[in-house]
Amino acid sequence: MPRYTLPDGSMQEFAAPATVANIATAIGAGLARAAVAGRVDGCLVDLDTPVANDAAIEIVTPTSAEGLEILRHSTSHLMAHAVKELFPTAQVTIGPAVADGFYYDFDYERPFTPEDLTTIEARMEEIARRDLPVVRQVMGRDEAMAWFHSIGEHYKAEIIADIPADQTISLYRQGEFMDLCRGPHVPSTGRLKVFKLTRLAGAYWRGDSKNKMLQRIYGTAFPDKKALTAYLTLLEEAAKRDHRRLGKELDLFSIQDDAGGGLVLWHPMGARIRQTIEDQWxxxxxxxxxxxxxxPHMANLDLWRTSGHLDFYRESMFNPMTVDEQAYQIRPMxxxxxxxxxxxxxxxxxxxxxxxxxxxxxxxxxxxxxxxxxxxxxxxxxxxxxxxxxxxxxxxxxxxxxxxxxxxxxxxxxxxxxxxxxxxxxxxxxxxxxxxxxxxxxxxxxxxxxxxxxxxxxxxxxxxxxxxxxxxxxxxxxxxxxxxxxxxxxxxxxxxxxxxxxxxxxxxxxxxxxxxxxxxxxxxxxxEHYAGHFPLWLAPVQAVVLTITEAHNDWAVEVARRLRVAGLRVETDLRNQKVGYKIREHAMRKTPWLLIVGEREQAEGAVSPRDRHGKEFGLIPVEEMIQRMSQEIDARN
RNA sequence: GCCGACGUAGCUCAAUCGGCAGAGCAACGGAUUUGUAAUCCGUAGGUUCGGGGUUCGAUUCCCCGCGUCGGCUCCA
Missing domain, CATH: 3.30.930.10 (Bira Bifunctional Protein; Domain 2)
Known part of the structure; x- marks a missing residue:
């Protein structure tokens, strides 16, 4: 009569040894439906694994990190299955779960195209609908190697050769497709519902540039549609924050062929931020x-010989140059x-x-x-x-x-x-x-x-x-x-x-x-962290004073002068344009404060501030505005 | 470096099957004197990444080069 201890300390007792799936069902139907694997005395196993003796049991669902990993790993097998059905001569290699999803590397005679990706994804959905049971089986080492060779999967055979002798060789079968894998895996392909293939890439066999270049297909999988949507939204958000895009939009820096790749040109607005960072530092x-x-930026090569960099850091160093017949090295450190x-x-x-x-x-x-x-x-x-x-x-x-x-x-x-x-x-x-x-x-x-x-x-x-x-x-x-x-x-x-x-x-x-x-x-x-909306103390332009009409130019210039004297980075916008036009432009430049001056402000020695969220503050005396901004800057620490 | 995709005006992008290279924004000129995210009119702007090839004709097709982007550690 095995007794199983659950994570909350409670016990489940069975008349005969039960499988992990049985135990999950006994706990609850919902849990059984969500379960992808089990943890028996700390070891991850498939759901259909029988547990003979008393043990600590944990039901693994995709809401946990390891459950999600299993889901993704199984999805990578699903993808390999689809690829083998569509492209029988493709060889499968490895296909693990990674940080944001999974990938699988294939060796195939021609490059996969984005259209192939669509086809593969459709086939994956079809195989998932077949709801094929995913079954683990153990095979002898030699038998497994011979079998993989016989079906033309030579990479798999090579992998087996590298598996330590004391480890069991396990394979997972789903329908006609069988893959070498440690597992565990979801019980059937029908469990894989929410996935998406994301990109194609080249990748060396075993990550070594001396080896053959394989084709990697990246994808991701989630427990539910909502999580996938959230992930895709995050990707979009990251793309919006991309520093290369914002760097151009906000005129912060550039990297140009004429100077060379990987060499950064800091434009005035970027340089202002850098100076602020350096001052703080x-x-x-x-x-x-x-x-x-x-x-100095360079030194006699002997210095780098003494330091040892020439020996252990050489591949990251530029080639030395010759000065008066002596070798000099631009510094990597x-x-x-x-x-x-x-x-x-x-x-x-x-x-x-x-x-x-x-x-x-x-x-x-x-x-x-x-x-x-x-x-x-x-x-x-x-x-x-x-x-x-x-x-x-x-x-x-x-x-x-x-x-x-x-x-x-x-x-x-x-x-x-x-x-x-x-x-x-x-x-x-x-x-x-x-x-x-x-x-x-x-x-x-x-x-x-x-x-x-x-x-x-x-x-x-x-x-x-x-x-x-x-x-x-x-x-x-x-x-x-x-x-x-x-x-x-x-x-x-x-x-x-x-x-x-x-x-x-x-x-x-x-x-x-x-x-x-x-x-x-x-x-x-x-x-990227600030999405270009730098806090006031870092913002290259902290405020722009903008006028309603030319009649207010003198006051705008005076306001700017006073802010500048107070140590603030300020500009004026005196152009003969509608306020809305100017506001839009400075808002897009992500200027923290827009100080609008017109008839009333001029008469009262004030400004009408508008913050970057579009919030208006009414008339505020200039000195008070300076104080508010100074406080905002001091609050950085 | 290697694999794949891409490269058209300052920016974002169009151009059917190989048939006169275009739009919006930005820039410049003029008009407008304006109250919280785009006023109107006009002007100018091109080695279609570079080089070569096929063709009567190439942004378009082919080859080479350069650059950009996504990858190339995460163990079966």
Missing amino acids: KQAHREAGYEFLFT NCPFHILVFRSKIRSHRDLPMRWAELGTVYRYEMSGVLHGLFRVRGFTQDDAHIFCRESQIEEEISAILDLTLQTLRTFGFARFEINLSTRPEKSVGSDAIWEKATAALRGAITHHGLEYIEDAGGGAFYGPKIDVKITDAIGRKWQCSTIQLDFNLPERFDIGYIGEDGSRHRPIMIHRALMGSLERFFGILI
Whole structure:
């Protein structure tokens, strides 16, 4: 008499071993209908799996992350099934669920077309209507390989060869279609109702550019129509916020062939925003006890040899140039220069910690195909800093950096963070002792802030552990900008040291950190986060004074002058146009405040403000308006 | 770099089967003196991404190049 424990602690008792589906039915018909798989003592299984003994049972539905993943994975099989029916000579390869849906890679003699996608989708719907049971079966390794070879699915056979010997080889059959898969899967194709094929792409077999290029079809699936619609709406919203589009519309920046791909030209309005960002950054760093450095954009190649970049970073570097028969390298990083400054004289333990920041522009070679607006470029400015400190100072410094990081990100309107701690990888430099000590210090700094974190064991760089901070934007997308990395390698390579209290020479700890990462990329993220509606303190034009008729020009100019004196970025619009015309234009430029001046305003020394949402405020004296705007700006922190 | 799609005026887009390259917005000129998201009239604007080919004739078809966009890690 097996007894099954449910997540809420209650029990279900059966006379004989039941399947997961039976248990779901016993709990409720609605749950049974929604169920896609089960979790038995923590392991995901198909619904028709019998559970012989007492066990903890959980019914998995598409409302959970793993249930949705199963739904999508099953939909990818459905797609492969449809493709095999329509194009029998296509070979199936792999087809997992991914973040927003799923994909399946095929090897086929000709490229698929967008029309094929429509056909495949229609066939998928048809197969779903057949409501074919999806059945798991286990096969011997050799038998499975032979069978896949016999039906011409050589990729599948190759995959089997790579599956560890201790793992069971399972296959899933739906009608005539049988695919190698670990599972679990939905019980029948009829369960797949809401899906959509989204795009075609090339993808290398096993992600390796040395291998054959396969054809990838992306799609997505959801538990219900509403969720799919919501997803498509999000995509539209993201497209509306696209920084490349807004960058053009608002005249913020451009990237032109005449200069080169991945090289950003900041136009005046974009440059204003950047200056505001930089001012904010500098102020925060001064307050946090940083000094600023300026270092060159290129250096003798030997410097990069010493730093080791020439060995392990070469494919991201531009080729060196020749200067007076010497090789020079445009910089992909700033750190070696900061080390040279450190090394320029003898340092005492009393000097430490030293915090040196630089808005350092670097150049990195990116393959032409990966360049993408401001997000992936070849020249960008890092808000870089290096802290040289003693071992005993690590935790305190990391803690201070975390403070500065979160404070900075909050200022820019990000409130949700995800913190990742990456620890020692297999290949690494530095002693066990220092790794342990440093990792503990990082962990300590995070918990000291009362923050949650995700530990990525073995995910650190070879030269030290690190903390990465991800932010969530206004439409829920995550971006990693901030990084705090310990470095046990460069101090060694450059043989830097300080004189300790004991009079002997010690190796300092070096911390690399960037809060925004790349100014270009961060700017792109800000544009999309705010959808171009920058908060007042960042807006390139904070207010436009616009007149009703020419009779009010003098007053408009005077209003603008007073705002400007108060430190506000203001323009006038004196054109002989109707107010509606001018309002529309400035509204489209997303100007936060429009200050309308006419007869009444002029007579009373006032303006009639209109905010970016179209809200009107009546007559307000100029000085009061200045005060209101100043308060709005000060509220950013 | 590789696979696929795309490339027409500053922007957004049209141009039937291969037959005179167009519209709206923006720009410029003029009129209008206007109260909360587009006043009217006019003018100008083109190497149809570049090069080559097929053709009487190419924005259109073919080849090469350049660029843009979507992808190329997420394990069967």
